Amino acid sequence: xxxxAEILRDADPLAYEPPRSPQERRARRQMILDxxxxxDHAVRRPLALAASVALAIVAIVLxxxxxxxxxVDVIAAVRFEVRLAEEDPAPGLREAVIAGTGRKIYLHPxxxxxxxxxxxxALVPGDxxxxxxxxxTFNADAGARMRRxxxxxxxxxxxxxxxxxxVSAPVVRSPVSTSxxxxxxxxxxxxxxxxxxIVGR
Amino acid sequence: xxxxPAVAVAVDGTxxxxxxxxxxxxxxHEDRLYRLARRLASSADDADDLVQETFLRAAKSLRSVPAGxxxxxxxxxxxLVNIRRDEWxxxxxxxxxxxxxxxxxxxxxxxxxxxxxxxxxVWAALDGLHPRRRAIVILSELEGMNAPxxxxxxGISAMTVRWHLSMSRRDLKRLLERQxxxxx
Numbered sequence: 410x411x412x413x414a415e416i417l418r419d420a421d422p423l424a425y426e427p428p429r430s431p432q433e434r435r436a437r438r439q440m441i442l443d444x445x446x447x448x449d450h451a452v453r454r455p456l457a458l459a460a461s462v463a464l465a466i467v468a469i470v471l472x473x474x475x476x477x478x479x480x481v482d483v484i485a486a487v488r489f490e491v492r493l494a495e496e497d498p499a500p501g502l503r504e505a506v507i508a509g510t511g512r513k514i515y516l517h518p519x520x521x522x523x524x525x526x527x528x529x530x531a532l533v534p535g536d537x538x539x540x541x542x543x544x545x546t547f548n549a550d551a552g553a554r555m556r557r558x559x560x561x562x563x564x565x566x567x568x569x570x571x572x573x574x575x576v577s578a579p580v581v582r583s584p585v586s587t588s589x590x591x592x593x594x595x596x597x598x599x600x601x602x603x604x605x606x607i608v609g610r
Numbered sequence: 611x612x613x614x615p616a617v618a619v620a621v622d623g624t625x626x627x628x629x630x631x632x633x634x635x636x637x638x639h640e641d642r643l644y645r646l647a648r649r650l651a652s653s654a655d656d657a658d659d660l661v662q663e664t665f666l667r668a669a670k671s672l673r674s675v676p677a678g679x680x681x682x683x684x685x686x687x688x689x690l691v692n693i694r695r696d697e698w699x700x701x702x703x704x705x706x707x708x709x710x711x712x713x714x715x716x717x718x719x720x721x722x723x724x725x726x727x728x729x730x731x732v733w734a735a736l737d738g739l740h741p742r743r744r745a746i747v748i749l750s751e752l753e754g755m756n757a758p759x760x761x762x763x764x765g766i767s768a769m770t771v772r773w774h775l776s777m778s779r780r781d782l783k784r785l786l787e788r789q790x791x792x793x794x
Contacts, residue, residue, distance in 0.1 A: 413747075413751055413779055413782060413783075414751040414752070416732055416786065417732065417736075417747070417748075417751050417752055418752065419728070419729070419732070420728070420729040420732035420733055421649065421752060422648055422649070422654070422733075423645060423648055423649065426648075426654060429644070434640070434641075437640075437658065437661075437662070438633070438636050438637075438640070440662070441632070441636060441662055441665045441666065441669075442629055442632060442633060442636070444662075444666060444669075445628075445629070445632050445665070445666060445669030445670075446629060510652075511652060511653045
């Protein structure tokens with residue numbers, strides 16, 4: 410049985426990534442000094458420029474304030490897509506990065522399933538009493554589309570996108586047709602938001 | 611006496627003075643900051659960005675950076691952890707609303723070697739910790755610092771550090787047991 414320190418040491422990126430070269434470090438040093446220098450010059454420009462910058466900042470703050478009010482609505486409505494994907498680039502495929510992993514994946518141009526293909530979404534119990542998943546049932550057309558798409562895509566990835574971001578890209582092991590389960594260990598409020606967001610668009 | 615070159619440089623002086631002070635801060639602390647940043651971030655590029663942003667914040671507030679190597683280090687480490695915390699919060703909002711979904715009828719990629727999967731599981735578990743708590747775990751478990759030293763670096767009490775460590779061990783045990791078995 411390993412201790413926490415041993416587990417962390419085994420997974421420590423500094424232990425298995427190559428050390429940075431002195432040249433890389435010098436380049437980074439120069440970049441930081443130059444950026445700071447440019448920033449210094451920027452703040453020492455004439456007052457008129459400072460005033461216009463201040464006005465711009467006010468405008469940005471105001472727009473952010475407005476955005477923060479509307480962001481609630483954006484989050485509430487979830488744009489859901491399932492797309493076939495490939496591990497390697499090819500003409501017609503769009504490169505994307507899987508959130509939280511940095512791993513690249515290449516998306517087919519057309520989604521297989523979107524919000525309007527979801528006939529029903531519901532809360533389901535998660536792994537623990539306080540967590541929930543979301544079950545999705547496709548309508549008949551989408552189910553048939555999913556089955557056709559996944560049958561010819563076995564062993565290759567399928568990307569799950571929420572609001573345009575690839576949040577997961579599992580490999581298709583068997584054909585998928587009528588339903589899917591999103592297991593994310595959501596809190597109830599988040600799962601409810603996804604349910605209402607997916608079917609509400 | 612000029613024990614620390616950074617101390618002797620006027621912080622509110624000319625552009626050259628400011629550049630010299632920033633260069634001195636970089637030379638003295640960049641390696642230490644990168645090591646912490648790399649263990650807080652999910653990639654080397656993210657760690658570089660984190661370190662760069664820390665020094666750019668320092669450049670904007672050179673007057674606020676205290677003199678003395680240990681105090682400089684503590685100031686920079688706190689800024690770095692705070693930047694990471696802000697990123698983590700933004701990502702957490704996205705995670706909660708967008709979620710790290712998986713489709714049960716499709717199994718995830720199992721072609722990777724088990725060691726790589728275990729590493730990913732550990733870092734996924736660490737990603738779930740608040741960056742300050744994660745920093746405390748790293749400083750304690752990987753850098754071997756004791757609670758008073760960590761507290762001094764992060765500007766919190768040793769008791770708070772011990773509490774965070776206790777909570778971290780509990781959270782990591784729960785997360786890692788679920789992902790890579792009964793290892794703790």
